[in-house]
């Protein structure tokens with residue numbers, strides 16, 4: 001079997017709950033998932049169904065209580081919390097830009113953390129022009145619109161051409177035109193052999209997705225081809 005058939009990430013039986021005093025929230029109730037090279041996966045489901053929790057677990061921000069996560073060797077670690085910078089990138093729902101940095105320095109942050117800003121300047125420029133934030137390079141993140149902040153977070157995620165992009169409602173603050181631009185960028189990356197898992201309510205992504213996964217109350221529903229869903 002060629003390595004292209006091995007999933008970049010596969011997960012079985014992921015369980016995660018949040019406890020606060022007497023209350024327990026079951027955010028993931030046994031999630032199975034496989035993310036393969038070239039895939040654009042749309043993750044849909046109502047607010048509170050566990051989409052963000054799943055993305056945060058896959059990138060190592062949160063730990064599961066049960067279940068197994070297997071990462072392809074190309075990702076450079078066997079556990080999400082050990083992932084090196086640049087192989088798996090997250091666009092967090094809350095963006096997590098650094099306010100004391102300019103838009104350009106936010107986009108360049110992954111390069112700074114992985115040891116080389118200079119070689120990535122050209123790529124940063126390209127992404128920023130594509131996403132219409134190049135003229136904002138010298139501004140601080142709180143001096144641009146929320147939509148522009150979100151496109152900055154997507155540019156930051158794509159800077160090092162990661163093997164896996166986990167994007168949490170990346171078009172939540174975009175109009176139709178910019179949503180198209182962002183989803184086209186995700187599709188292009190997947191066409192080069194990476195994979196994108198995109199939590200979204202935006203029907204545009206269902207058009208370009210190979211797979212749509214529906215989350216409900218901590219469980220993932222059956223896989224359906226995006227174009228055949230008729231939604």
Ligand SMILES: Nc1ncnc2c1ncn2[C@@H]1O[C@H](COP(=O)(O)OP(=O)(O)O)[C@@H](O)[C@H]1O
Nearest residue numbers: 018019025027046047048049050051052053054
């Ligand atoms: N840090 C937390 N502490 C307690 N409950 C949480 C926390 N984060 C998320 N939850 C709860 O877990 C469930 C899943 O949340 P989330 O993964 O954010 O859903 P979605 O992204 O689909 O809206 C929700 O009931 C939410 O309130």
Ligand SMILES: [Mg+2]
Nearest residue numbers: 051052093168
């Ligand atoms: Mg969410």
